[in-house]
Amino acid sequence: MPISDDLLEILACPMCKGDVEYVPEDDFLLCERCNIRYYNKDLKECPKCKGELKPIKGEVLICKSCKRWYPIIDDIPHMLPDELREDLV
Numbered sequence: 001m002p003i004s005d006d007l008l009e010i011l012a013c014p015m016c017k018g019d020v021e022y023v024p025e026d027d028f029l030l031c032e033r034c035n036i037r038y039y040n041k042d043l044k045e046c047p048k049c050k051g052e053l054k055p056i057k058g059e060v061l062i063c064k065s066c067k068r069w070y071p072i073i074d075d076i077p078h079m080l081p082d083e084l085r086e087d088l089v
């Protein structure tokens with residue numbers, strides 16, 4: 001349980017400042033070459049390099065207000081605004 005309730009309390013969506021909800025296991029598609037995980041399960045290939053995508057399980061934070069998603073990678077929540085993200089496709 002890497003995300004404590006205390007931390008979850010503090011974390012907020014960078015776009016709308018809404019509360020986020022912790023989901024311990026969800027499906028991602030990982031491009032190992034770009035090291036980007038995508039949440040869009042309809043992707044057939046990596047939009048950046050056209051490489052193969054590998055299904056993986058991972059933790060995710062979902063904003064309760066705007067429903068944006070933020071991955072937790074190696075116990076670190078990656079909460080970036082839209083304009084800095086490569087995984088929004």
Ligand SMILES: [Zn+2]
Nearest residue numbers: 031034046049
């Ligand atoms: Zn790629």
Ligand SMILES: [Zn+2]
Nearest residue numbers: 013016063066
């Ligand atoms: Zn939000």
